Amino acid sequence: MRQIRIGDFRIGNEEKEAINEILGTGHISEGVKVNKFEKLFAEYTGTKYAIALSSGTAALIAGLTALKYHKDYGIKNNSRIITTPLTYIATSNAIVLSGFEPVYVDVDKETFGITPENIKTHLEQVDDISKYSLILPVHLLGYPNDMSSINKIAKKYGLNTFEDSSEAHGTMINGGKTGSMSLLSSFSFYIAHNIQVGEMGAITTDDFDLIKLIRKIKANGRMCDCTICTRKNGGCPKIAAYTGEDDFDPRFTHEFIGYNFKTMEFQAALGITQLKKADWIIKRRLENVKYLNDGLEKHSDMLKLPKYDYNISYMGYPLVIKDTKKLTRKYLRTELEKQGIETRPLFGCIPTQQPAYAYLKNKYTGLLPNAEYLGSNAFYLGCHQYLEQADLDHIITAFDKILSTFRGR
Ligand SMILES: Cc1ncc(COP(=O)(O)O)c(C=O)c1O
Numbered sequence: 535m536r537q538i539r540i541g542d543f544r545i546g547n548e549e550k551e552a553i554n555e556i557l558g559t560g561h562i563s564e565g566v567k568v569n570k571f572e573k574l575f576a577e578y579t580g581t582k583y584a585i586a587l588s589s590g591t592a593a594l595i596a597g598l599t600a601l602k603y604h605k606d607y608g609i610k611n612n613s614r615i616i617t618t619p620l621t622y623i624a625t626s627n628a629i630v631l632s633g634f635e636p637v638y639v640d641v642d643k644e645t646f647g648i649t650p651e652n653i654k655t656h657l658e659q660v661d662d663i664s665k666y667s668l669i670l671p672v673h674l675l676g677y678p679n680d681m682s683s684i685n686k687i688a689k690k691y692g693l694n695t696f697e698d699s700s701e702a703h704g705t706m707i708n709g710g711k712t713g714s715m716s717l718l719s720s721f722s723f724y725i726a727h728n729i730q731v732g733e734m735g736a737i738t739t740d741d742f743d744l745i746k747l748i749r750k751i752k753a754n755g756r757m758c759d760c761t762i763c764t765r766k767n768g769g770c771p772k773i774a775a776y777t778g779e780d781d782f783d784p785r786f787t788h789e790f791i792g793y794n795f796k797t798m799e800f801q802a803a804l805g806i807t808q809l810k811k812a813d814w815i816i817k818r819r820l821e822n823v824k825y826l827n828d829g830l831e832k833h834s835d836m837l838k839l840p841k842y843d844y845n846i847s848y849m850g851y852p853l854v855i856k857d858t859k860k861l862t863r864k865y866l867r868t869e870l871e872k873q874g875i876e877t878r879p880l881f882g883c884i885p886t887q888q889p890a891y892a893y894l895k896n897k898y899t900g901l902l903p904n905a906e907y908l909g910s911n912a913f914y915l916g917c918h919q920y921l922e923q924a925d926l927d928h929i930i931t932a933f934d935k936i937l938s939t940f941r942g943r
Contacts, residue, residue, distance in 0.1 A: 535874040536928045540850060541726035542920040548810075551804040564796050571759045571802035572736070574809050575721075578704075578713045581738040583745040587752050590700040590722025592795035593735035594628030597696060597718045600747040602632070603666070603790055607694065607717075608623055609634070612669040616656065616693075618648045619883045619898070619905040621672040622724075624722075625698050626891065628886050631669065637666075638885055640902045644841050646674040646852070646880070646912075651684035659689050667696045673702035673712045674880075675914060676728065682708040682713040696720070703729040704816045704847035723801070728815060728847045729808045734801040736795070747790075755792030757784035785815050800826045811919075818919035819848040822926060826851055826917065829930035833937050836861055850914035852880065854907075861940055863911050870915070871933040880912035 556562060568586050576584035586745055587593045601609045609815065611633040617625060619638040629636045639652040648671050660666065669688050671679040688695045699705075699713035700722035706712075713719035718741075723734040737748055746759040757772055764770060765785075772784040807816070820842075827839050838854040867877045884907040885894035915929065 536925060537877045538794040538916055538921065538925050538929060539918070540876045540878055540914075540916040541730060542916070543725055543730050543732070543919050543922060546837045549611055549804055552807050553800055556799045559799075562799050563801075565762060565799055567799040567802040568797060569807065571805045573811075574806060576738060578809055578812065579711050581719075582740040583742065584736050584738045585745055585748050586797045586805075586836055587735045587737065587748075588797045589733055589795075590698075590720055590724060590735040591624040591628060592702075592752070592793065593720035593722070593737045594698065595632055596748050596751045596793065596795050597677075597720055597737050597744075597884070598628060598634065599634035599751050599790075599792070599849075600744050601694070601696075601718070602640070602746055603751070604744060606743075607667075608675070609744070614647070614665050615668045615670050615696075616653055616666065617670040618672045618903050619885055620646055620881060620908055621674055621698065621884070622700070623884065623890065624700075625672055625886060634667075635908065636884075638905070639900060640904050641908065643854070643904045643908065644906065645677040645679075647671055647679040649678060650680055650687055653684060654687050657687065658936045663691055666693055669693055671695070672698040672699060672700070673705055675852055676702045676847045678702060678707035678712050678846070680707065681712070685715060687698050696758060700724075700735075701727060701849040702847055703727070703845055705813055706845040712823050717741065718744060719780045723805060723808075726849070728811055728819070728849050729805070731801045731804040731808060734805060735795075750790055752795035753792065753794040754794055755788040755790030757787045757789050757843055759854040815919045816847045818921075819917050820844055820846070822917040822919075822921050823848050823851055826927050826929060829926070830933055833933055836937060836940065848917050850878070851917040852914040855911040857867060858911055861937075863913055866936065867913055869936045870932060873928070873936075875881055875915060875932055877913050877915050880908050880914060883909035 572584045572586055601607045614635045614637045615629050616637050626636050639648050639656050640891045642649050695716035697716045697718050697719040698712055702712040719738045721736045723731040725732050749759045776782045827842055840852045855861055870877050882888050883902055885891050885898035887909045
């Protein structure tokens with residue numbers, strides 16, 4: 535039977551050559567390829583700088599930690615961050631693990647992101663704005679948040695923005711790419727994402743000081759902040775500037791308490807090959823969403839089909855069950871899986887539906903109706919670039935078969 539996976543990654547000649555080139559050099563830890571990827575990715579997103587990290591989760595944590603250590607931002611522990619309840623758990627985990635408090639506002643039912651109206655309403659009711667530092671929206675499944683409105687609100691309240699663009703490489707909004715409109719933005723190149731390498735993340739920003747800090751944080755807080763180490767040929771600027779007598783080595787002198795979030799040359803090399811294909815990947819996904827929407831239109835009484843917009847870089851093909859008394863997500867997902875069609879639930883409403891956040895359940899029950907509805911009744915399938923016509927037709931036929939049982943009930 536056909537297997538329709540959420541995402542797919544093909545190792546072609548280009549990818550093999552990229553890996554073999556690294557094996558040939560014998561240098562596999564962070565180096566020239568990571569640096570090249572960072573330059574290309576900054577260019578791609580339209581930001582001044584990008585920095586590669588081991589994962590999207592690492593990117594979020596390193597970015598948030600940098601905002602704590604930065605001389606101007608200096609965000610305090612327990613500071614509140616307005617964010618979305620409907621996302622992959624890593625966004626909230628990163629906030630909590632970095633010592634901040636997530637504050638959830640409800641999402642839009644069609645685009646799955648937190649709305650400027652909900653953010654504004656929340657902020658209007660806040661008694662002490664100094665408890666807040668950031669707004670951290672997530673461009674879920676590629677659907678962009680309205681960053682220009684969110685930035686305006688942030689500015690009014692003296693807050694910064696941090697986009698989690700892990701699922702939206704290449705999505706356009708307000709005349710730019712997602713991940714280019716905030717103080718910091720994070721990306722994930724996990725295997726099921728729009729641009730994939732397996733495991734890797736990145737941060738983009740226009741702020742050079744933040745980049746230097748993140749370079750340190752991702753390497754256990756060591757003093758080094760060069761893109762490529764020049765120590766071997768006697769070119770270490772930190773050693774050159776050091777006036778002390780002792781045997782100073784910036785690689786083992788740590789300014790901050792940090793993490794090991796470094797990535798490897800392999801991932802960066804694969805990332806470079808995928809960036810070259812980015813336009814094609816996004817176009818193929820758009821075509822697939824359009825084809826599926828046309829084919830499934832006949833079921834739009836039972837399923838809410840995804841909003842189609844050529845500015846979106848689709849990570850998946852989301853569907854929302856309309857009448858949950860007639861049709862349940864569990865039934866539909868089980869039947870689709872039997873037909874070889876992989877699906878994923880739309881993550882769940884974090885404070886009320888995720889066990890790890892049960893401590894917030896009472897506080898948020900009833901306050902996030904859209905996120906709760908989508909968390910229980912939305913799911914997505916793959917719309918990736920390697921799906922063929924027959925795969926798309928298989929999906930449509932599977933829905934026709936499964937849903938025919940429900941017609942007229
Ligand atoms: C919205 C979002 N944020 C963060 C992450 C974390 O990325 P990673 O899996 O690369 O750690 C993901 C991963 O799926 C994600 O979808």
